[in-house]
């Protein structure tokens with residue numbers, strides 16, 4: 735049986751500021767109090783699974799256990815068709831440098847991997863959301879945003895790989911869209927809509 739959320743407090747199980755800002759906007763209509771794992775100072779769990787769902791479960795259950803509150807996690811990434819789905823669950827790892835995460839580095843690495851591959855460089859942003867309760871129950875949904883990678887990268891807004899991702903039906907990249915425009919079509923926006931329909935109605 736699908737379990738429904740009936741509380742007044744929810745932990746967003748992320749340490750990513752860009753995701754958190756998007757969740758704040760997407761969940762604002764619910765009128766519930768949201769805190770985040772990052773702002774609570776919870777440790778960032780190791781993402782040791784090989785699927786988005788597996789890693790989303792790790793993050794949601796860790797935060798739910800630590801806070802005794804329901805927790806919503808997001809595991810997401812970019813799958814590039816010409817790269818057989820890479821970077822996929824390793825999308826964040828491609829940003830790793832000796833001095834921390836650097837998404838300009840990650841985008842350059844992605845562009846370099848596409849050398850010799852004909853355009854369009856079709857790709858998808860994918861998001862799996864897990865809502866976990868302290869007793870160990872969870873519910874999950876997915877969202878996908880199809881599009882293509884562009885180079886040079888364009889736009890100042892957004893986060894992560896947004897400047898090199900142009901969603902289908904748009905001439906602008908995610909980083910050139912307003913937050914509301916991105917949320918209306920993004921992998922995360924679609925997954926949140928599905929989670930709201932599944933567990934918050």
Ligand SMILES: O=c1nc[nH]c2c1ncn2[C@H]1C[C@H](O)[C@@H](COP(=O)(O)OP(=O)(O)OP(=O)(O)O)O1
Pocket residue numbers: 747748749750753778781793808809810811812825826827829859892893894895896908920922
């Ligand atoms: O809308 C997006 N716009 C641009 N880039 C994005 C987006 N959504 C995911 N991404 C990229 C960033 C990160 O490199 C990876 C997710 O990795 P992922 O482990 O799920 O997130 P994270 O480590 O940044 O934060 P956390 O695990 O604390 O939620 O995909």
Ligand SMILES: [Mg+2]
Pocket residue numbers: 781826
């Ligand atoms: Mg992560």
